[in-house]
Amino acid sequence: xxxxxxxxxxxxxxxxxxxxxxxxxxxxxxxxxxxxxxxxxxxxxxxxxxxxxxxxxxxxxxxxxxxxxxxxxxxxxxxxxxxxxxxxxxxxxxxxxxxxxxxxxxxxxxxxxxxxxxxxxxxxxxxxxxxxxxxxxxxxxxxxxxxxxxxxxxxxxxxxxxxxxxxxxxxxxxxxxxxxxxxxxxxxxxxxxxxxxxxxxxxxxxxxxxxxxxxxxxxxxxxxxxxxxxxxxxxxxxxxxxxxxxxxxxxxxxxxxxxxxxxxxxxxxxxxxxxxxxxxxxxxxxxxxxxxxxxxxxxxxxxxxxxxxxxxxxxxxxxxxxxxxxxxxxxxxxxxxxxxxxxxxxxxxxxxxxxxxxxxxxxxxxxxxxxxxxxxxxxxxxxxxxxxxxxxxxxxxxxxxxxxxxxxxxxxxxxxxxxxxxxxxxxxxxxxxxxxxxxxxxxxxxxxxxxxxxxxxxxxxxxxxxxxxxxxxxxxxxxxxxxxxxxxxxxxxxxxxxxxxxxxxxxxxxxxxxxxxxxxxxxxxxxxxxxxxxxxxxxxxxxxxxxxxxxxxxxxxxxxxxxxxxxxxxxxxxxxxxxxxxxxxxxxxxxxxxxxxxxxxxxxxxxxxxxxxxxxx
Numbered sequence: 001x002x003x004x005x006x007x008x009x010x011x012x013x014x015x016x017x018x019x020x021x022x023x024x025x026x027x028x029x030x031x032x033x034x035x036x037x038x039x040x041x042x043x044x045x046x047x048x049x050x051x052x053x054x055x056x057x058x059x060x061x062x063x064x065x066x067x068x069x070x071x072x073x074x075x076x077x078x079x080x081x082x083x084x085x086x087x088x089x090x091x092x093x094x095x096x097x098x099x100x101x102x103x104x105x106x107x108x109x110x111x112x113x114x115x116x117x118x119x120x121x122x123x124x125x126x127x128x129x130x131x132x133x134x135x136x137x138x139x140x141x142x143x144x145x146x147x148x149x150x151x152x153x154x155x156x157x158x159x160x161x162x163x164x165x166x167x168x169x170x171x172x173x174x175x176x177x178x179x180x181x182x183x184x185x186x187x188x189x190x191x192x193x194x195x196x197x198x199x200x201x202x203x204x205x206x207x208x209x210x211x212x213x214x215x216x217x218x219x220x221x222x223x224x225x226x227x228x229x230x231x232x233x234x235x236x237x238x239x240x241x242x243x244x245x246x247x248x249x250x251x252x253x254x255x256x257x258x259x260x261x262x263x264x265x266x267x268x269x270x271x272x273x274x275x276x277x278x279x280x281x282x283x284x285x286x287x288x289x290x291x292x293x294x295x296x297x298x299x300x301x302x303x304x305x306x307x308x309x310x311x312x313x314x315x316x317x318x319x320x321x322x323x324x325x326x327x328x329x330x331x332x333x334x335x336x337x338x339x340x341x342x343x344x345x346x347x348x349x350x351x352x353x354x355x356x357x358x359x360x361x362x363x364x365x366x367x368x369x370x371x372x373x374x375x376x377x378x379x380x381x382x383x384x385x386x387x388x389x390x391x392x393x394x395x396x397x398x399x400x401x402x403x404x405x406x407x408x409x410x411x412x413x414x415x416x417x418x419x420x421x422x423x424x425x426x427x428x429x430x431x432x433x434x435x436x437x438x439x440x441x442x443x444x445x446x447x448x449x450x451x452x453x454x455x456x457x458x459x460x461x462x463x464x465x466x467x468x469x470x471x472x473x474x475x476x477x478x479x480x481x482x483x484x485x486x487x488x489x490x491x492x493x494x495x496x497x498x499x500x501x502x503x504x505x506x507x508x509x510x511x512x513x514x515x516x517x518x519x520x521x522x523x524x525x526x527x528x529x530x531x532x533x534x535x536x537x538x539x540x541x542x543x544x545x546x547x548x549x550x551x552x553x554x555x556x557x558x559x560x561x562x563x564x565x566x567x568x569x570x571x572x573x574x575x576x577x578x579x580x581x582x583x584x585x586x587x588x589x590x591x592x593x594x595x596x597x598x599x600x601x602x603x604x605x606x607x608x609x610x611x612x613x614x615x616x617x
Contacts, residue, residue: 013053014038020057021067028204029074032223033468036475037074044073072152079117081169082124083218084250087268092128095245095270099213100132102243109142112212112239114203115220116146119157120166122196123188125216127178130192139195145209147201158198160188203232208239215240218269219249219478222471226464233257242275250474253467315411318397319363321404323347332411337383356380357392359409366394367404377418389415517617521602524571524611526551538595538616540588557586558595558616570601570612577601 014034022028029037041056048066050056060066082088099109109129113122122144130138148154164184167175179186201209203220215236221229236246237260246261248269261271309316315332319325323346328338336352347353353360357378366373375392382388391412397405431438512519518535522528531546539556551567552560566579579599586592595616602611 013057014041017041017053017057020060021070024060024067028202032228033225033471036223036472040074040479041070044070068152071150079120081120081167083121083169085169087250087270088124088128090265090268090270091125091247092132095247095264096128096132096214099243099245103213107141109214110209110212111142111144112209112215113144113146114148114201114215114217114236116148116157116198117150117153119146119160119196119198120162121216121218122146122157123160123178125214126192126196127174130178135192138192142195144196145212146196146198147209148198149200149202151200154198154200160193162186162188203235204228208235210239211241212239212244213241214245214247216247217249218247219252219474221252222249222474230257233260237261237273240273242273244273246271246273252471315413317352317409318406319347319409320406321367323360323363325350326406335382335411356390359392359394362392362394363407366396366407370396370398370404372396377414387415388413389418515615517615520546520551520614520616522551522567522611522614524609526567528554529611535616538587557588559583559585563597563599563614566597566599567612567614570599571609573601573609 011034015030018029018037022030041053045051045053045056047069048056048059050059060070103109111125111129113125116122126138126142126144129142133141146157148157162185164186167179167186170179175181175186178189178192180189181187203217204224217236221232224232240246245264248271250269252269253266258274260274262274264270264272309327310329312329312331315335316327316329317325317332318327325343325345325347328343332338333340338350338352342350347363348360357375362373362375372393372395374394378390378392380388380390391414393410393412395408395410397408399405512530512532515532515534518538519530519532520528520535521530528546528549528551531541531543535546536542539554539558541554541556546554552564554560562581562583566581569576569579577600580596581599582594582596584592585595597617598615600613600615601609602613604610
């Protein structure tokens, strides 16, 4: 295949062609996978009989109508209702119910179907939502945005009209509920169709739709190269709400984009957005006021941070600027016997203000210097009588305008560190003795690590190549499916034409059988084309014995030589009209008779003589 593609020109000519398409029609295909794109372009070039990319660029300049045919070839629109039914069942039973549970009863639900083609998947998700919500709730809350690059496909999707073979995946209940039928044509419900907005959208160049709860983009990313896929996925990440879901095709796995999306159901290619915590959220949790606040009144992200603060491994308190205790985590409450009632009390009223170390003067110093202060090796005895060593860290907290909000005070248990420090000093001598052996071992490990890293890179490359091959196979499968549908349509047309021809032949046979006399039709070479049953009765020859034979050579009771001149007169000009004559003949039973013969020119629609009709009575 590669050698065949090279026959059409080099990569530079192909890039020139893509640049010409982009500058003249605004379609940027430079981010698509080049082998697949080149294969489809050459297919169109073969159709119009062009053998090089440079010549095809010239052809587009002279024939602007060719752009539409090229786009129809490049933009593969293979889709179906509830394609991959098992995956849609997971969407129905797990993903969409999770979206509904996270929303209030009146909250809007926003869906984006990117690369919607002729609309089957868009209307599939509409049916699932309508079944789960009910028709009234669906109309009140749901808004579905369906986009594609192909204007012809969007026009077909807006019409929402499908033939019988395109709705094979739907149940009878769904057909009765969501479609209006006229003959063998099914049209999606106009009431529900109003909730779907179709529009042209370029995933690479146009801004994404925002605040989306569910984004469907199946078997579209696989046509783009890795760099363009990354740009599109970044736009998808922006488009989705923090708890939004991304629904992809079977060949699209997002192995290298775990920072943007995490799999919910990898087999079904369902992913959820990885949210990013902003600096503002961090500032809010650190600036909490000292009064009681119900966790239910805080955003989920802040409740998560507050819980993480409370179970943190380091004992910590947070003070407001006026010295009131605002926060105290679980570890500091156990270490210094603080209770929840101490939250909101001034630090000076607590024993913690001077034991194990005087904190008030240190706080004033931290505020004055506007930088952290660290106190090391602070001795303390806990409630169980164990001797501890603490490192106290006093960190002032500032607002955005650099005003002091308060301070965070951490009590880091360094008892184990002190013990380890003593053991470390003892072990230093042994380490010095083992240094040379360790250095040698380290060099061996470094070499092994480099080999493993090289192997890992080769495996990653192989994995990417396998994924790319899989996407190529998926693309070729869709191309074959598209070609199969076209062949099926042609076959249906041929069957209809064949049926019409059979009917015409039957009708013509009835006409000839109903005529009183024998009928023979000869072409311009005087070869018999038609020989009816009355002619068989007259002369005793069956049609299969006569058709294709030279008429003047027939051995029958009719003196055919006397007909030579009348036949030639009819073949000479249609203006001759009919020629009649009577000859003496002998029928198949040996009886003599007078046969009246009428010769009439057989004329086509262009007034050209195609043969002669002979009626023998």
